[in-house]
Amino acid sequence: MQQILVVQSSARQNGSLSREYTANLVAKLQAQHPEAKVVTRDIGANPVPHLDETLLNGWMKPADQQTDADRAADARSNELVDELLASDIVVIGSPMYNFGITSTLKAWFDHVLRAGRTFKYTETGPVGLTPDRKVYIVASRGGRHQGSPLDHQQPYITTAFGFIGIQDLTFIHVEGQAMGEEEAGKGRAEADKALSELAA
Template identity: 55%
Template sequence: MSNVLVIESSARQQGSISRQLTEEFLVQWREAHPDDSITIRDLAKEPVPHLDETLLGGWMKPADRQSAAEKAALERSNRLTEELLAADVLVLAAPMYNFAIPSTLKSWLDHVLRAGVTFKYTETGPQGLLSGKRAYVLTARGGIYAGSALDHQEPYLRQALAFIGIHDVTFIHAEGLNMGAEFSEKGLAQAKSRLAEVA
């Protein structure tokens, strides 16, 4: 049995293609892995605050010097990090907003990329501590960006995940969604076909 952690980051609850992809992925995953435990964290329903001085204080100050707000910020970061540590499989649902990931997803990453917890510094550079995990990234894009210089989603997420030791990462892009019916239908069909392969 595996633990699956799903991170939803679309600002929309209705009409979201990335959420549609997540639903389809989970239907197929449950059929193939009925005993797996699935946790869904929705960053639109429960936004994670941006990295700020309060969270930094929670990370860096001794417990007896932390304010109540800093303790609360640390507890929130700990909860998010513990969810990630417990997961065997990570699923990130990420629509493309202005060529990159949603700011809510960036905030989540800022809470879980933690020195001494998910990575450590060594004499030869940073080393990820989450080896052995798999990740699937489901994206929804209005245009066609895969492999182009305008794609700031996949390179960034690959780097961020590799930084904490997650190197087994599969991207499934639904592209061309705002380029007319033909492109939209083709892009969604291709993404669903890839979902069926990996789930």
């Protein structure tokens, strides 16, 4: 075990449940793997750039036609892919915003779902190139959405990681946080239980 990558995508630093529960989870993982280095990518605080023409040039234009800006955008993007590939365990803090993931997490996926690096096109369709690894996702939600057709968070994350070859996902749900004190407490108790079972 060499590296644990933590991707935080809540827009808030204070009162964020995804940050709180990912921190608890990471503490447990560190106790299990004291030798592992923890790398945090806080895209809630420091969003990665959206895809733009410069970056697409960096990815797709022949090298001799690229500008310095194209190459710099490509290098920044490669850093995110390298960070993912170098990590044995990935922990994602994912609040549900408007039924899906945050736009900051979507932008991160836009960088790491990369042709030629994490997947490739073949005659029979795209194939993942990323060796499988453990991914934990703390999904915090105001409502309760597990199994609901309104949940575009868990299915998207599952599809995106599956597309590049990562299948070993565990979701920890912190739900019901905008449904009153009792439901919020129940949602936290369920998340606490899920975390304690993980550590067992």
